[in-house]
Amino acid sequence: MALCVFAAPEIVVGAVIVVGAVVVAAAITEGLEAYERNASRERAKQTTQTRPSHAEEPVANGEPTPRGLGRDWFPPEPPELEPHDRRPECTPRRVPPKGGHPFHNKCADAIPGNAFRGANALVNGKAFDALQPATRRLWEVKTTAIETYNPFVQQMELAQQVEEGLRERELAAACGYDFAIGVRTEVHKKMLEEAEPRLTVVLMPWCK
Incomplete structure (x- = not known):
């Protein structure tokens, strides 16, 4: 073997060159593989960081969800009517004026905001002389000159008006x-x- 080496030194040089080329090629291949592995890990990190979380996902229809109410929020129900508003006898109905006294009816019709002019308002079984819807006020009109009565009749009439007024x-x-x-x-x-x-008790200056 030694004789071959000494006899042909160019063979040794060629062998060294070939071995060196193989080592360099292996090193280059290993470096490329390591670079590919690092690049893959970097891409995976970027994908994980840029992916939106569930809480940040946009709403499909573009409408905002009320804060703190979640996706099951619904608008509030309309308020229910008061119990007395659901009773049919509490719904005002027009009925003919009672008594048939023209002056009395004229004073009742002239009450500001009266929605039942020319008629009485039947509410809860009672025919009231007038109804003001804006203030939810029912009226009874007294046109008698009670102050001109003699004391006995005056007291009797006053007691009757008070009793009727409390009932109404x-x-x-x-x-x-x-x-x-x-x-x-x-x-x-x-x-x-x-x-x-x-x-x-309300003074009616229009009732003259």
Whole structure:
């Protein structure tokens, strides 16, 4: 073997060159493979970081969900009617005026905001002289000149008006309405208020 080497040194040089080329090629291949592995890991990290979380996903229809209510939120139900509003007897109905007294009916029709002009408002079994829907107030009108009566008749008439007024007030309140008594004079108004402070008495300057 030694003789071959000494006899042909060019063979040794060629062998060294071939071995060196093989080593370099193996090193290059290993370097390329390591680079590919690093590049794959970097791409995987970027994909994980840029992927949106479930909480940040956009809503499909583009409409915002109310904060803190989640996807099962629904608009609130409309408020229910009050119990007295559901009772049929609490729905006002037009009925012919009672008594047939033209002056009395004229004063009742002239009450501001009266929605039942030319008629009475039947509510809870009682035919009231007028109804103001804007204030939910039912009215009874008194056109008698009670202050001109003799003391005995005056007291009897006053006691009757107070008794009727309290009963009518309760009927109106049971259906969610306010109640007022309309009178023509300050004297009559004062007499009713002193006899029963719970009654609302209103002077009717239009009733002349």
